[in-house]
Amino acid sequence: MARIELVGLSKTFGSVVAVRNLGLTIEDGEFVVLVGPSGCGKTTTLRMIAGFIDPSAGEIRIDGRVVNDLEPRDRGLGMVFQTHALFPHKTVMQNIEFGLRMKGMPAPERARRVHEVADMVHISHLLDKMPGECSGGEAQRAALARTLVTQPSTFLLDEPLSSLDAKLRRELRAECDRLHQALKRTFIYVTHDQEEAMTLADRIVVMRAGEIVQVGTPMEIYSDPANYFVADFFGSPSMNLLTGEIVQTNGTGRFRGAGFELALPDGFKSARAGVATLGIRPEHVGVTLGGNGDIELPVRLVEPLGRDTLLYFDAGAERAFIAVSEGLDMADVKVGARMALSLDPRRLCLFDADGRRLAPS
Ligand SMILES: Nc1ncnc2c1ncn2[C@@H]1O[C@H](COP(=O)(O)OP(=O)(O)OP(=O)(O)O)[C@@H](O)[C@H]1O
Ligand SMILES: [Mg+2]
Incomplete structure (x- = not known):
């Protein structure tokens, strides 16, 4: 004991x-x-x-x-x-x-x-x-x-x-x-x-x-x-963390990042406006060539790993934005191609300027 x-x-x-x-x-x-x-x-x-x-x-x-x-x-x-x-x-x-x-x-x-x-x-x-x-x-x-x-x-x-x-x-x-x-x-x-x-x-x-x-x-x-x-700290590849701000217009919150903007999911519609970071894990990002998404970004690097393919995107930040796609479906995507990324709204994390996680209301 x-x-x-x-x-x-x-x-x-x-x-x-x-x-x-x-x-x-x-x-x-x-x-x-x-x-x-x-x-x-x-x-x-x-x-x-x-x-x-x-x-x-x-x-x-x-x-x-x-x-x-x-x-x-x-x-x-x-x-x-x-x-x-x-x-x-x-x-x-x-x-x-x-x-x-x-x-x-x-x-x-x-x-x-x-x-x-x-x-x-x-x-x-x-x-x-x-x-x-x-x-x-x-x-x-x-x-x-x-x-x-x-x-x-x-x-x-x-x-x-x-x-x-x-x-x-x-x-x-x-x-x-x-x-x-x-x-x-x-x-x-x-x-x-x-x-x-x-x-x-x-x-x-x-x-x-x-x-x-x-x-x-x-x-x-x-x-x-x-x-x-x-x-x-946890996860490999790590969570994508994009800095930006929460903006409020007519009671609907949106997140505005470098070169993209998206509506905040339910629970965050009335989040307080201000500097914030949006977080999403690579496996919760959907990718399509030419489809519709929340963000459109150019591919910087494609890494076929066999079981998965890692796609690195240029998001204007030091660190690439990463998406994981199952299998090798995406292995032939050309560097520079613009892809539509959709972020699973249930999996989004939002952090305030001090790094505290925002809880849904
Ligand atoms: N005997 C000591 N005298 C003075 N400072 C110490 C002493 N032992 C640890 N510290 C300081 O206390 C802090 C915590 O040290 P600790 O060794 O517990 O860290 P740690 O988490 O085990 O790091 P690591 O992953 O590098 O092993 C550090 O700032 C270290 O410099
Ligand atoms: Mg130690």
Whole structure:
């Protein structure tokens, strides 16, 4: 059992506020991913939970008990770090059993436990190797095994896959997922990779500049971003974000962007006039050659990916406006061709000048 509560948790380093007034409850067995750009306070949060850093304010509770004053080893948590940090002069076996040896566990029991976890993360054949003789992926598996073997109630993982190449990262990501399902323990996983967050999390906690911006399931975060920052952070290719303004004429709101104008969908007809950003995901843009649409734009680039085709348009902004078309129907479209784009009105997002999402009325 491990239900973890963070209550008004803050940390300042001199004049730097690394974490500000965090409030979050992580349920027993949940897989929660903390995600956000570099420097937003993810590691600091995790290290406070682990007990390596004292909070400047606030409480950490595990199963209802305040643990602020407990030593890391007495919290029953296991941490896997950004860099795997194995002891270089010990074998993989000795690395994994180190924690158990410290606890004074007898050798036969130690060996049994080490073999069990080594089997779990597929490194049984590596136990006699030195860390220097392991590949990055193998070393990271060994680091995972070293934490697994202590049987913590909660796993705290700080970007455990960031030093690996894309293919290994996907492989080990699936492994983490499988371990979570098998062990039914609480996982708190830190990453700045939105794709990792989307694929692993039961719930995503989006952080920015030391604060929580939004908490939700991957689908909630993706479909219902709380603000411009979240909308822009999640999704690949990212959400199209067009700056412009909302104008009101005779009680019907319209959005006026660079070189286009469209009627706002129901719910936004009376949105307040002013500077705004319109957001729409590439998969919610319909494209036709020569038909009618909300916007007409020239094609800048066509990228056939096999399953889909990505169409990049010149929208007068730095970033291209992107539409995804299923299959290869659009693969032969010529650069420069003007296409009609229709934006699914149910999927439009509008943000005010401060990046806040406008709610439909
Ligand atoms: N020991 C420290 N002393 C001073 N400032 C620190 C210390 N640790 C972290 N900070 C600062 O606190 C802020 C948050 O750092 P943190 O390491 O938690 O970010 P992060 O989200 O983990 O970033 P990354 O994705 O780069 O790992 C940063 O501005 C960082 O410079
Ligand atoms: Mg970090």
